[in-house]
Amino acid sequence: MLELKALRCGYGLMEAVHGIDLTVHRGHITALLGPNGAGKTSTMMSIVGRVQTRGGSILLDGHDITAMPPADRTRCGVAIAPEGRRLFPDLTVAENLVVGGYTRTQAQARRSEERVFAMFPRLAERRRQRAGLMSGGEQQMLAIGRALMAEPKMLLIDELSLGLMPSVVDQIFETLKVLKREGMTVLLVEQNIQRALQAVDDVVVMTAGTIAYQGTSAQAAGNDRLADLFLG
Numbered sequence: 001m002l003e004l005k006a007l008r009c010g011y012g013l014m015e016a017v018h019g020i021d022l023t024v025h026r027g028h029i030t031a032l033l034g035p036n037g038a039g040k041t042s043t044m045m046s047i048v049g050r051v052q053t054r055g056g057s058i059l060l061d062g063h064d065i066t067a068m069p070p071a072d073r074t075r076c077g078v079a080i081a082p083e084g085r086r087l088f089p090d091l092t093v094a095e096n097l098v099v100g101g102y103t104r105t106q107a108q109a110r111r112s113e114e115r116v117f118a119m120f121p122r123l124a125e126r127r128r129q130r131a132g133l134m135s136g137g138e139q140q141m142l143a144i145g146r147a148l149m150a151e152p153k154m155l156l157i158d159e160l161s162l163g164l165m166p167s168v169v170d171q172i173f174e175t176l177k178v179l180k181r182e183g184m185t186v187l188l189v190e191q192n193i194q195r196a197l198q199a200v201d202d203v204v205v206m207t208a209g210t211i212a213y214q215g216t217s218a219q220a221a222g223n224d225r226l227a228d229l230f231l232g
Ligand SMILES: Nc1ncnc2c1ncn2[C@@H]1O[C@H](COP(=O)(O)OP(=O)(O)OP(=O)(O)O)[C@@H](O)[C@H]1O
Pocket: 011, 014, 016, 034, 035, 036, 037, 038, 039, 040, 041, 042, 043, 083
């Protein structure tokens, strides 16, 4: 579904990602793991076009999206729930969802909103609540819901569980399983390695802007080297 080839990106003079090759399989949930500063967020943001690519290419569902502006990438089928969620705190739940559907017609957006509310009943109950007044878990659901408003083929989630109660994290992973059954491809960043290994199909570990490990979660679970990668 997604193929990064020799992808490089960075900020100013600093290169954060040094030419990585990465494949995300269609219909799989893949965890992108690694210590702080490894380049996970930079990689995710370059896929959606919010951090500029310096070299290499990004293929989504066979289309080269490397040079596309963010809105065109969204239309090609990739959407993100970004690190820090980046919601509009003073807008309501429903209004934040509208933002996520900006590439689509009003009728399409209404249908997607119904789907999001069916998937996250908490959001439906709170549709007129201001986003900034909700719990961390509800805000993460809203960030994911906003991404789903674009009806992506591929969903990116950066820092899925950061600061959330375990029960909420479980609930979100359950929702991802439902999405997967419907054919969604997911790439997520997760700090809790054990939690990720239980819930995903494939694992990619980044360290210092490079790929240090790539395999199935079953292979990764039996791999002692994985822990070493995080300790540096
Ligand atoms: N906006 C920015 N401007 C300059 N440098 C940045 C910026 N964002 C990230 N960096 C640098 O790029 C490198 C990769 O950071 P990135 O945020 O991609 O890592 P990460 O793996 O997501 O880390 P974390 O687990 O802390 O979220 C780091 O050296 C970081 O300091």
